[in-house]
Amino acid sequence: MITAGIDVGTKDSCVMISEDGRIIDYIFIEDLKDEINEIIRFLRDHSPQAIACGFGYGLPVKRLSELNDRVLTLLTLSFDRPIMGVRLLIEALRKYLGEISYTIPSVKLLPTVPAYRKLNKIDMGTSDKVCSVALALVRLKEMGINFTDQNFVLVEAGYGFNSFIAVKDGKIVDGLGGTSGFPSFSSSGALDLEVVALLKDYPKEMVFRGGFKDFLKCEIDEIPDEALRWMFEYIVKGIKVMEVSIGKCCQIVVSGRFFDLYYDEFVDYTGFKCFKLSSVKASAEGACIIANGLNGGVFRDVVDHLELLKASGSILDYIAHDLRKLFKYPI
Known part of the structure; x- marks a missing residue:
């Protein structure tokens, strides 16, 4: 079965084509706004049976053709013009390939994450991180580890954000997203509330700023050695936070541009035994796996074990009323 997976990243985006887990083709896109037609052409040329969209905060699994504009807004929470490229891509997919294009839930929407861990959180790990977990499940199973025996923390450190996902018995049980966790290369991560109180405005594009960059x-690729140690420390802190939810983890799985550059240095500094997801783009490959499973293919067991089809609710659930009433947009 030929499927497609789409990952929208901070630095670039990837559209991948796979046949039952074997990568056939892929393209990288640097500016979505200028390449929408190229993406649609690329997908049509390969005629996938299903497309999984690893966009932002995700939604319960639905065909894009079923979604209205308000619901689509919840995928990205993007209202600022400079970062509307994702929205344009979503609208094009809905128009031309909406019947075979599926949304993927983010960590917060999964039933395997206890409700109390969702309090006042939106970003517990975006839908592309769920896709990376799907790839990790498959890779570890290929190493002889059954889904139910998989306990690990996935660390995805990219150009923009660092995210940490806790997996217990092969199921996602907690997450620390790039905007709710520790500083990364581009993003400040979670902000001190006293800093927030001093801000006169905070446009969405600011979530991509305030980091080490x-x-x-x-x-x-130019980070000095001393600063690398600072960043390693924050990554270790993220891992330790997730260990609270799963106990002492026996596996750390890493992926992302940062580890493509500094994996050996990280292992040397921390002494951790890590499994690196070797992929052109882990989240895009994981999205291909999920698309296959959603369409009843060989990876249906991955979709079932992660309970993706049981995802429900909204990313705005579990946010205190006193906070919601201060939202600047009517969502």
Whole structure:
């Protein structure tokens, strides 16, 4: 079965084509706004039977053709013009390939995550992180570890954000998203509420700022050794936070651009035994796996074990009323 997976990243985006887990083709896109037609053409040329969309905060599994504009807004929570490229892609997919394109839930929407862990959270791990977990389940199973025996923390450190997902018995039970966790290369992560109280405004594009890049004034492949140690410390803190939810984890799974560059240095510094997801783009490959499973293919067991079809609710659930009434947008 030929399927497609789409991952929208901070630095670039990937559209991947896979046949029952074997990568056939892929393209990287740097500016979504300028390449929407190219993406649609690429997908049509390969005629996938299902497309999984790892966009933002996700939704319970639905065909894009079933969704109205208000619901689509919840995928990205994007209202600022500079970052509307994702919205344009979603609208194009809904128009041209909506019957075979599926939304993927984010961590917060999964029934395997206890409700109390969702309090006042939106970003517990975006839907592309769920896709990366799907790939990790498959890779570890190929190593002889059954889903029910898989206990790990997935660390995805990219150009923009660092996310940490806790997996217990092969199910996602907790997550620390890029905007709710520790500083990363581009993003500040969670902000001190006293800093927030001093801000006169906080446009959505600011979630991509305030990280080490702003302080170091360098690119991700130019990080000096001392600053690398600072970043490693924050990654270790994220892992330790997730261990509270699963007990002492026996496996750390890593992926993302940061680890493509600094995996050996991280292992040397921390002494951790890590399993690196070797992939052109882990989340896009994981999305192909999920698309296959949603369409009844060989990876249906992955979709079932992660309980993706049981995802429900909204990313705005479990947010205190006193906070919601201060939202600047009517959502």
